[in-house]
Amino acid sequence: xxxxxxxxxxxxxxxxxxxxxxxxxxxxxxxxxxxxxxxxxxxxxxxxxxxxxxxxxxxxxxxxxxxxxxxxxxxxxxxxxxxxxxxxxxxxxxxxxxxxxxxxxxxxxxxxxxxxxxxxxxxxxxxxxxxxxxxxxxxxxxxxxxxxxxxxxxxxxxxxxxxxxxxxxxxxxxxxxxxxxxxxxxxxxxxxxxxxxxxxxxxx
Amino acid sequence: xxxxxxxxxxxxxxxxxxxxxxxxxxxxxxxxxxxxxxxxxxxxxxxxxxxxxxxxxxxxxxxxxxxxxxxxxxxxxxxxxxxxxxxxxxxxxxxxxxxxxxxxxxxxxxxxxxxxxxxxxxxxxxxxxxxxxxxxxxxxxxxxxxxxxxxxxxxxxxxxxxxxxxxxxxxxxxxxxxxxxxxxxxxxxxxxxxxxxxxxxxxx
DNA sequence: AATTATAAAATTGTGTACAATTTATTTCAT
DNA sequence: ATGAAATAAATTGTACACAATTTTATAATT
Numbered sequence: 001x002x003x004x005x006x007x008x009x010x011x012x013x014x015x016x017x018x019x020x021x022x023x024x025x026x027x028x029x030x031x032x033x034x035x036x037x038x039x040x041x042x043x044x045x046x047x048x049x050x051x052x053x054x055x056x057x058x059x060x061x062x063x064x065x066x067x068x069x070x071x072x073x074x075x076x077x078x079x080x081x082x083x084x085x086x087x088x089x090x091x092x093x094x095x096x097x098x099x100x101x102x103x104x105x106x107x108x109x110x111x112x113x114x115x116x117x118x119x120x121x122x123x124x125x126x127x128x129x130x131x132x133x134x135x136x137x138x139x140x141x142x143x144x145x146x147x148x149x150x151x152x153x154x155x156x157x158x159x160x161x162x163x164x165x166x167x168x169x170x171x172x173x174x175x176x177x178x179x180x181x182x183x184x185x186x187x188x189x190x191x192x193x194x195x196x197x198x199x200x201x202x203x204x
Numbered sequence: 205x206x207x208x209x210x211x212x213x214x215x216x217x218x219x220x221x222x223x224x225x226x227x228x229x230x231x232x233x234x235x236x237x238x239x240x241x242x243x244x245x246x247x248x249x250x251x252x253x254x255x256x257x258x259x260x261x262x263x264x265x266x267x268x269x270x271x272x273x274x275x276x277x278x279x280x281x282x283x284x285x286x287x288x289x290x291x292x293x294x295x296x297x298x299x300x301x302x303x304x305x306x307x308x309x310x311x312x313x314x315x316x317x318x319x320x321x322x323x324x325x326x327x328x329x330x331x332x333x334x335x336x337x338x339x340x341x342x343x344x345x346x347x348x349x350x351x352x353x354x355x356x357x358x359x360x361x362x363x364x365x366x367x368x369x370x371x372x373x374x375x376x377x378x379x380x381x382x383x384x385x386x387x388x389x390x391x392x393x394x395x396x397x398x399x400x401x402x403x404x405x406x407x408x
Numbered sequence: 409a410a411t412t413a414t415a416a417a418a419t420t421g422t423g424t425a426c427a428a429t430t431t432a433t434t435t436c437a438t
Numbered sequence: 439a440t441g442a443a444a445t446a447a448a449t450t451g452t453a454c455a456c457a458a459t460t461t462t463a464t465a466a467t468t
Binding site: 210234236237248267 | 448449450451458
Binding site: 241 | 421422423424
């Protein structure tokens with residue numbers, strides 16, 4: 001699909017990541033460099049790079065798929081609450097006009113879009129807020145957790161958690177009216193509800 | 205705890221890391237796999253692993269040493285404030301007796317130790333609080349920032365920032381008396397002062 | 409049968425050669 | 439000289455062979 005991403009290790013990374021996230025790999029199986037290399041028809045070197053990256057993203061641990069426990073999920077969401085809560089508060093004062101428009105668009109898609117579109121809009125909504133916090137480190141940290149966050153988002157969107165979009169809308173409104181404290185509080189509650197719903201609806 | 209760390213990539217990692225942190229590498233020079241491999245007398249493969257790790261720790265960027273700007277430092281400390289502030293608050297309720305003792309010991313060493321001992325005690329002080337928050341992800345994130353945090357700590361300790369140890373003592377007291385809100389607030393102010401001092405006393 | 413010791417297999421770590429790509433240098437036309 | 443194009447050099451990406459290590463299976467001892 002890309003021209004620039006001809007590199008084998010990118011290909012391997014995306015392939016393995018998709019296999020894990022779509023649940024096509026039995027969680028028990030050990031991901032060995034050799035077998036993956038054979039399956040993809042490339043050498044072990046790029047496979048190793050790909051696994052290293054997935055390991056630092058927390059999707060793989062000790063060469064095995066890492067399925068987050070409830071506690072792991074709570075830990076991840078605690079970090080999200082701290083960082084995204086801060087980002088929401090910060091946004092209320094410093095968000096750009098353009099970003100606010102895109103944020104509003106995410107809410108709209110949330111109301112009218114297809115499941116796939118909503119999945120993406122949901123991601124974008126949080127991403128915009130994080131990026132508008134103007135702290136690349138925070139963006140990085142959140143980015144690193146995406147693979148696991150994805151699992152929760154899939155659950156929440158596909159199983160249609162109630163008030164999901166309405167909560168986005170409230171956050172959006174709070175940011176628009178420059179109410180940082182409210183935006184932060186709403187974001188915290190929003191994430192807590194996402195967490196609880198995910199834990200009670202373990203899909204795959 | 206010390207395993208068979210004969211692995212070349214561990215050796216390479218520690219060597220390169222030390223060279224950077226002690227300022228022995230000119231920030232302009234590009235860290236090429238080949239030249240490092242030659243210098244250390246090993247092959248490029250383990251060098252590559254080492255560089256990948258240092259890159260994800262933020263000490264290297266695009267194969268060049270990453271010297272954090274003032275803005276970068278502020279961003280890093282913003283994350284510390286969020287995570288360590290939370291950890292301090294959490295600690296006030298859930299810290300173990302043993303950890304509290306070790307925390308107190310760090311304060312004592314801060315008063316009486318040598319510069320090197322204080323450096324380590326300072327690290328330990330923050331580390332204990334972070335670990336007692338019982339969230340391995342938070343521990344990981346902080347751990348990943350250590351290399352850069354080290355630069356600030358060196359400045360603060362070696363140039364004897366006023367009230368450094370006293371602030372630790374106050375935080376320790378707040379935790380001991382289960383005053384979470386106070387512990388958090390003190391930690392935030394403590395980190396802010398560390399940041400400002402570091403920015404005004406750029407040592408290397 | 410359980411436990412330990414030994415051997416075999418699988419897997420990861422490392423070195424090295426070469427290909428692909430990026431970066432630096434030279435050449436040439438204007 | 440300046441800038442574009444061509445070329446050379448440096449560097450990274452990949453494959454593969456072999457060594458070191460870890461894991462698994464097998465045998466031996468109690």
